[in-house]
Amino acid sequence: MQNDGSHPFVIDRLTDSPGVLRCEGHRGSAPNVRFRASLPTGRVPALSQSFPGEGGPGADMSLETIARLAGVSRSTVSRVVNDDPRVRPAVRERVRAVISDQDYHPNAAARSLASRKTRIIGLLIPGAVSFVFSDPYFPTLIQGITDACNAADLHVMLMMDPSDDPATIDRLYRRVIRGRHIDGLVIGTSMIDDPLVARMRDDRFPTVVIGRRPDEPMLSSVDIDNREAARLTVEHLIDHGHRRIGLIGGPRVVIAAQNRFDGYHDALAAAGIVADPDLVLDSDFTQSGGSAAMRHLLGAPGGPPSAVFVASDTMAAGAFTTLAEAGARVPDDIALVGFDGLERHLQTHPTLSTLAQPITGLARAAVEMLRRRIDAPEAPPVHHLLPTFLWRRGSCGCSGPAPPGSVWHPTGTVIAADVQGDPRSHAEKGGEPVHDHPALVAPV
Ligand code: HPA
Secondary structure, eight states: OOOOOOOOOEEEEEEEEETTEEEEETTTEEEEEEEEEEEEGGGHHHHHHHHHHSSTTTTOOHHHHHHHHHTTHHHHHHHHHHTSHHHHSSHHHHHHHHHHHHHHOOOOHHHHHHHHHOOOEEEETTTTTTTTTTHHHHHHHHHHHHHHHHHTTTTEEEEEEEEOOOOHHHHIIIIITTTTSEEEESSSSSSSSSSHHHHHHHHOOEEESOOOTTTTTTTTEEEHHHHHHHHHHHHHHHHHTTSSSEEOOOTTTTTHHHHHHHHHHHHHHHHHHHOOOEEEEOOOSSSSHHHHHHHHHHTTTTTOOEEESSSSSSHHHHHHHHHHHOOOOTTTSSSEEEESSSSSGGGSSSSSEEEOOOOOHHHHHHHHHHHHHHHOOOSSOOEEEEEEEOOOOOGGTTTTTTOSSBBBBBOOOOOOOTOOOOOOOTTTTTTTOOOTTTTTTOOO
């Protein structure tokens, strides 16, 4: 123990034998004045309370003290602290009142020993997502997860696995997941060949994936219908009269990017337009990537496109910069539509038309689904698709906000839990859209 002036005594030696705690020490201001004391272990809380300033009020309080003040047993206090339902409501109230009066904070380690829960959930951002710090999608997602956890009295452990090093992934997996440092895991985005996904499934570890994984129906997932949303967006450009439409896509290791790529081709095929491969570029979800891709499109052998579907707003902001530098007007020379609904963070002129996805809604739904999985690990997996929203504004050739009532993506439905673990959406299976699910939130 250090003497910072607030402690009159400094303990030099503490010996713990059954039933007795012996301590030796000296006076803080006078090292030659020594003392020795033996205390029955039952009085230890009283000893620690006599040293104020060690971690604030309540920090030294013990379960026994709370039990004594509430007139119940230690195990009853422990049950209340661990939300065990086997306590009568009146007793629970009384114990909680004492806990609150005394500003008592249960020791997290002791609490998790008793409950076998850490109240920590992991948020894994796959290491291959090198754009995590340059794509506002991720801060928005992380903020949403953190808010949802705070509201549920949970903590978040952010993990960024270096996916290119199998030994490090293995160590992370054994230490954090097998070592049960966390109660469950949210995987922040779905990657093709993510090495951790199969291990979570095999271990039946409570996991929710943000992004669809039809190849892993046993892992719960929450997503939007990226393919259908992209199809709808490109169809909107076709409705504006465009036929030479480019794509600036995301990295196709991200399943959402692959789905948006497929949706772009679906829309062209449905309109009888043959895609020009020179107008289809894979980029990286960053602003500089979007700028570079737009430079390529401006120099395309068959001439630039008249419209471009950009698979993220961040890349669209980069595309805008290139167009401004080249003196091209949006939408008159080239129309643009983005994806994500992050335009509040990205000021563009004219305003960016974008397919908004409820990023915060995905985060909240993932935390809620994970809490349920942690409470009922054997329950069948569930798969939710959240609705999306097409903001038709200046950059596609429409102006102003979208007319009310015409905006929710008709197939972007929230689906009911599927007891068979079928990851297809409710709409894909021919069901009616459900619009009143609690996870449904306005676009961010
Ligand atoms: N996943 C889904 N949507 C996104 C992403 C992502 O990684 N980046 C930008 N929009």
